[in-house]
Amino acid sequence: MKLDKFWIACIAILILGFVFTKNADNEFYFFTTYVILQGLVMAVAWNILGGFTGYVNFGAAGFFAVGVYTSVALNKAFGLPLPVILAVAGIIGGLLGLGAGYLTLRLKGVYFAIATLATALVIETIVNNWKYVGGAAGTYVLQPKQSFIFDNYIELLFMLMLVLSVAAVAISRYLSSSRVGKGLAAIRDDEVAAECMGVPTLRLKLISTTAMGVLMSIAGAPFPFFVTFVDPVSAFALLIAVNAIAMPMIGGTAYWYGPVIGALILGVVQETATVTISSELNLLIVGVLLVLFITMAPQGIVGVYHDWRKKRDAK
Numbered sequence: 001m002k003l004d005k006f007w008i009a010c011i012a013i014l015i016l017g018f019v020f021t022k023n024a025d026n027e028f029y030f031f032t033t034y035v036i037l038q039g040l041v042m043a044v045a046w047n048i049l050g051g052f053t054g055y056v057n058f059g060a061a062g063f064f065a066v067g068v069y070t071s072v073a074l075n076k077a078f079g080l081p082l083p084v085i086l087a088v089a090g091i092i093g094g095l096l097g098l099g100a101g102y103l104t105l106r107l108k109g110v111y112f113a114i115a116t117l118a119t120a121l122v123i124e125t126i127v128n129n130w131k132y133v134g135g136a137a138g139t140y141v142l143q144p145k146q147s148f149i150f151d152n153y154i155e156l157l158f159m160l161m162l163v164l165s166v167a168a169v170a171i172s173r174y175l176s177s178s179r180v181g182k183g184l185a186a187i188r189d190d191e192v193a194a195e196c197m198g199v200p201t202l203r204l205k206l207i208s209t210t211a212m213g214v215l216m217s218i219a220g221a222p223f224p225f226f227v228t229f230v231d232p233v234s235a236f237a238l239l240i241a242v243n244a245i246a247m248p249m250i251g252g253t254a255y256w257y258g259p260v261i262g263a264l265i266l267g268v269v270q271e272t273a274t275v276t277i278s279s280e281l282n283l284l285i286v287g288v289l290l291v292l293f294i295t296m297a298p299q300g301i302v303g304v305y306h307d308w309r310k311k312r313d314a315k
Helices: 005-023 027-050 060-078 082-104 110-128 153-177 179-189 191-196 201-220 223-227 238-251 258-276 279-296 300-314
Strands: none
Touching (some): 027 060, 027 238, 027 258, 060 082, 060 201, 060 223, 082 201, 153 179, 153 201, 153 223, 191 201, 238 258, 258 279, 258 300
16 A cells, blocks of 8 residues: 555655764753644644644633543552553543544534633632542552653653644544535534535534544643643643634644644744743743734634645636
8 A cells, every 4th residue: 555645754754853863962942842743733723623623722721631630540559551541541532532422512602611710710620629530639640660662751752742633633634525525614614504415513522522522632741741740720721722722823823834843833832932931931922923813813823825826726
């Protein structure tokens, strides 16, 4: 079977990532890249529902935190290996996405957005009062001593997040080009017309919320081992929730590769600002870029590029 350019690029990225772990000797590079890749996974996850389907989700931090605290609970109770924790976190996140979708997807527009925000607040309230995982005071998580073929655990986490990023992009690309993606696009353009044409709108929207929940939770599962101290403030951080929305909107929500471009651009800008000036600027950067793109280029970078090509070809 002949591999297309996308899969060749994915394999090349994974190989380069592995080579990077063997040649870079400054852990800062892995910390920075991990944060950018985490944002990329969340941006792709958010876009499966918010971009493909047109249902704006303000509860990204809630699904991310589900993965975080699933990881904390399983590690504390059983000391399970990280791949098993990732699988369980994905299952729980997917079930939550399915259940929340079934309850809220009959709402539209601002009402759905408020319902997803309420879902995140409910999850945060539960976590704040769940003493087993530290409650409002937080808890420490020790990194395992074994890092397999890597020199330290942060390199392992970087490589894991790189694999998750490639997998998330592959899932998004598949959904975008499949019959499911075409159905989601029809829902985004005109849900009533899609229903009249026989599109199973509720089923497709539930697929979208489930996929979103799986990827969001998996993005959060390695987080406790990355920061080693977790509390509701860090797990439900405003910047995490805002970035999940801003990255797809900056890159372009109508295309599977839009969130990738947005995540890389915004992530690099934020990490550069963190190192050179202050991490406190990150929310300001997101706010300024969002205002600029919403007012000047609501279709995102990819949308602007496609419009430019159409005008150029029309001449």
